Amino acid sequence: MIYIIMGVSGSGKSTLGIFLSKKLNWPFHEGDSFHSKENIEKMARGEPLTDQDRFPWLLKVHEVIQREKCSGCDALVACSALKRQYRQILLHGSRALSASSPGSQLDISSSSPDVFFIYLHGDYDFIYQRLATRQGHYMRADLLRSQFDALEPPLNEENVLTLDIRKGVSEMAAEVEKHIMSVKPSTEKL
Template sequence: MIYIIMGVSGCGKTSLGTFLSEKLGWPFYEGDNFHPQENIEKMARGEPLTDQDRFPWLLRLHEVIERERSSGSDALLACSALKRLYRQILLHGSTVVAPTSSASLPSSPEVFFLYLHGDYDLIHQRMVARQGHYMKADLLRSQFDILEPPSDEENVLTLDIRKSRSEMILEVEKHIESLKL
């Protein structure tokens, strides 16, 4: 099983992923570590990424997901996955961006999205307070502007970031147990 922890910058993807990894014993892949240097520099300058900037990054993350799926491993991956198209690329790779691709492809039964949901003001406060991250709080509005919250047919578990990390982890553990039934 693969969980893709998604949401806008500053919502707590890395923090939750790190704790879930320790609790479950699953590997955790921080999506930010797969960005090309040009993307990091662009964000550090306060420039929002375009779809063209994101596509190579999303395809690299798709490769990680496929590697874990084909080995039968459980894993966690943090990725903003702000648009439905991005989530489709994570699941299906370059077939999604091919010229003949028009319809949404089905969700993968062994891949789930954990959508960390929160409001702009709370997340902006968190981003202003954090240290040492290249993603500037000024870019948060651009992420909310393009955010397409996942729908139920996308295999999503929505987590309210106002809850404690322990409460969110408990919800994920319950989700995992429900899938084993």
């Protein structure tokens, strides 16, 4: 089972991912570490990424997800996954890009039964305050508006668990554990 922790920058993806990784003993993959040097430099200059900037990055994260799925391991991945198309790329790789081309007949399902999204939901002002005080990260607080503008909150059909980021990390982790228990076959329970 793979859980993709998604949301805008500053929503707490890495914090929750690291916490869950320790608690569940699952590997955690930080999606930001797969950004190109050019993407990081662009964000550090305060320039929002375009879809064309993001597609190669999303395909790299897709490869990580596929590798974990093929190994049969449970894993956690942090990735903003702001748009539905981005989430489709995470699930289906380049097939999702082909499916979105004009005139494409390729049909891809909207979800994968063994991949779930954890959507960290919070309001702009709350997250902006977090970003404004965050040290040592290339994502600047003034880029947050562009992330909210791009955000397409996931639909239930996308296998999503929505968490309110005003809750503490322990409380959110407990909700994730409850979700895992509800979806894992009884022979695989924690």
